[in-house]
Amino acid sequence: MTKMAFNIKKSCFVKSATKPSHFPDDIYPEYFFAGKSNAGKSSLLNKICNRKNLAITSKTPGRTQLINFFLINNSISFVDIPGYGYANTPKKIIASWEDMINAYLSTRKKIICMFIAIDIRRGIEELDKSMINLCLSHNINVNIVMTKSDKVSKSEKTQKRNKTKEHVMGFPNILSVNTFSAKSGDGVDLILSIIENSNEN
Numbered sequence: 001m002t003k004m005a006f007n008i009k010k011s012c013f014v015k016s017a018t019k020p021s022h023f024p025d026d027i028y029p030e031y032f033f034a035g036k037s038n039a040g041k042s043s044l045l046n047k048i049c050n051r052k053n054l055a056i057t058s059k060t061p062g063r064t065q066l067i068n069f070f071l072i073n074n075s076i077s078f079v080d081i082p083g084y085g086y087a088n089t090p091k092k093i094i095a096s097w098e099d100m101i102n103a104y105l106s107t108r109k110k111i112i113c114m115f116i117a118i119d120i121r122r123g124i125e126e127l128d129k130s131m132i133n134l135c136l137s138h139n140i141n142v143n144i145v146m147t148k149s150d151k152v153s154k155s156e157k158t159q160k161r162n163k164t165k166e167h168v169m170g171f172p173n174i175l176s177v178n179t180f181s182a183k184s185g186d187g188v189d190l191i192l193s194i195i196e197n198s199n200e201n
Contacts, residue, residue, distance in 0.1 A: 006196030010073050011049040016066040020107045024069050028077040030110045035117030037083030040147035043182035044117050085127040105138040112198050113141040120146040120160050124167050136173045149179040149186050
């Protein structure tokens with residue numbers, strides 16, 4: 001009998017924060033989600049939680065500047081990291097973002113891994129590599145989620161995925177490279193299975 005993927009039955013917003021003193025208690029296994037401001041990270045979170053507005057999506061990239069914590073099934077935590085790389089973001093905000101993310105990565109003790117959203121049409125870019133390297137420096141494993149897979153053909157989807165795998169071969173902290181679509185549901189069960197399996201170890 002095939003084992004069913006992890007089922008998210010309950011998800012709720014806990015709090016937003018910018019510094020460790022405001023973070024919730026570090027008691028649950030933690031999975032955090034990162035990506036460029038227009039990569040579809042919030043849509044990814046909403047889809048796997050089967051919620052429309054758990055994570056707020058915005059037509060203006062770079063709008064969210066807080067770290068958002070969510071409790072899932074009263075047993076694990078999802079963390080939504082502010083999107084990076086939006087061209088119109090002021091330098092002062094970029095600097096505060098870097099300080100905030102470094103503080104998060106260096107103080108949380110139960111981080112299991114990161115899911116990084118990458119628009120399949122653009123592929124992995126330098127800022128994405130920097131984010132993966134930042135995780136590597138903190139001994140955090142990474143799952144690459146190539147979002148918006150419904151925007152490309154089946155053959156192009158395979159080609160883009162394989163090309164991304166080649167790009168990240170030098171990173172020892174990459175656990176998986178998979179495609180995803182919030183519209184079609186492509187990749188949802190696989191992401192949930194990754195969460196379930198990593199939480200069992």
